[in-house]
Amino acid sequence: MDMPPLTELPGQPPGPRLAFAHDRQSIAEIAETLAALANAHGGAVVVSGGRGTHLAALRDPAAATELILAAALSCTPPLIIPLPQLVVYHEIPVLVVEVPAGLPYVYAVNGRYLRREGASNQPLSPAALHRLFSERADLGWERQIPPGASLKELDDELVRAYARRVGPPAGDDPLALLTRRGCLIDNIPTNAGLLLFGRDVAARFPQAELTLVRYHGREPADIFERTDICAPLPEAIRRAERWLNDHMRKGSRMVGLEREDWTQFPPGAVREALVNAVAHRDYSSRGEGIRITMFSDRLEVYSPGRLPGHVTLENLRAERFSRNPAIVQVLADLGLVERLGYGIDRMLRQLAAAGLPPATFRETAAGFLVVLPGQPMAEAVPGGVDTSAWRRMGLNDRQIAALLFVVEQQRITNRDLQEMHPDVSAETIRRDLSDLVNRGLLLKVGDKRATYYILK
Structure with a gap:
């Protein structure tokens, strides 16, 4: 079930995906609610100066923000959440903090495992806890610290630019921000931190390379255009998107005295396929990188790693599961990902708006393939000129x-x-x-x- 907009949540009743807290609660109490939501289907917590749904103005919004972030970090493992958002509801300022759905870990607070059921946090029975661990059996590669890693491997300018983008209070202390995002542990970069902000991604992670190829026909041929990109993930996405847009066939036609532009593939759908591949691939697989191949009638986007967790081809649109929550959250902070798990829906809508068939999805022996349909432009747009x-x-x-x-x-x-x-x-x-x-x-x-x- 989709959540209402953040601005409407303070007026909703508590339930399986919505909880209320006050700004004088202990770190442990708030942590339990955050963990309970994370162990269920995600959701949100509304924090105000009042108790329960009786809202009152926050006494100190900055202090309340720090309380929430400290609670998230006190979970085991630390819970990565977006920064709390200040919302004014009926002239009452409150904080709303989102807990993403589809996280790959099981979270505890002081050794207790809770799950949101109805409008309360309930202890998980041994059988339910076993099932949850089985469903979320992920090794957490992005949280691991590679041998010999140190702060010197991070690009200071990338870190500062990211902190400026996120803004205060997170931007006041870049290293604290990276810790909250799972990019640092005890001031040592994790795999996620080095992938996102590393000075030399190719040296540490050659498997993070993106290979982009364009063939002029419908099948591979001896003549083609190719580029290889291995850079911090946000920069790799931007460079790959520019290359794809530059090499995509574009054209126009006249409708009366107005010019109507068209493209070989909807740029928004291409961007979603690219970002999803980078954000959700299995980076522990070192044998190969992401491959994006452009043909005259289709775009193939292959990423290493089969579908994660409980996601299958049948429930792909409905279920939410993130193999790399730290990477996804940083990309979201940078505006490269909008909402976790909704990229496929946007991709399909954009293809439909362009009059194209839906994308197809296929698991291979060791990866996941997305195919965006298109047509040679002379056929796709009557009267169109490249x-x-x-x-x-x-x-x-x-x-x-x-x-x-x-x-x-x-x-x-x-x-x-x-x-x-x-x-x-x-x-x-x-x-x-x-x-x-x-x-x-x-x-x-x-x-x-x-x-x-x-x-x-």
Whole structure:
């Protein structure tokens, strides 16, 4: 069941995914509620100056934030949660802290294992605890400390930039922030910390490499374009996304006097597939990296590691489970992940909006494959023209629109282009067309008022 927006939670009744706390409770009491939610299906805790659902203004929001974060760290293992959000509900300032669903660990507080049932935290029976450990049997690779790791391996500028992005109070102490995010243990970087902020990711984790390949046809061929990226994960995502967007076929067509743009694949769906592969792959598998292959009719995104936990191909859209919660949380802080577990839904919606079939998902012997459908552009967009070459030549939008107009209408005049761009001066329109003539794309016919242009 989806949670209501954060701003509405203070007015909801307590239940399996919502609890209330007050800002004078002990660290252990709040930790028990956080752990109980994490051991169930996630949820949220509303913290105010009152007791239960009787809300009152917080006495000290900063102190309450530190209390919540200290409670999360006191769990075993430490619980990674987003920073609490200050929400004003009916003029009453309260804190709302989210506990992600689908975490891979079982959490204890002072040796006690609790689970949220109804509106209360209940001890787990031995049988239920055994089942939960079986369901979440993950070795926690991202929390492990590799041999010889030290703070010197972290890129200070990346850490400071991340702390500035998160902002106060977390940004006031970058090392404390990394500890809360599971990137440091006793001031020593974990695998997650080095993957996200390391100076030399390739030396520590060659398996973190992304290989991107573009073939011009529907099958592999001897001629292709390729790049390999091995960098801190946020930078790797940004570089891979730029490469994919640059190599994706793009085009336009004229609908009346308006230009309609299209792309080989919906960029948003491509981004979701890329980010999901980086965030959720099994980094303990050292044999291979992520492979993203672009064909003329499809995009294949392969990531090492089969589906984690209790997730199967059948329940993929409904269930939430994160193999790498620390990595996911940092990527979320940086705006690269929106909500844990909802990327597939967004991907499918974007494909549908573009008139494409849904993506397909397949487990292989040692990994997971996502295939985004597409079509060769001439077939996918009736009347469409691939404008990629024009864009690489540096033509501006007006010039591309002019060429599309000629493709459709066989000719264009200064007046035609002026009507398409009424806010642009006549001299600029003249220069645009003259430049297309000089480039050998258009041929000028006639003189003065009788002048028109055709494709050369």
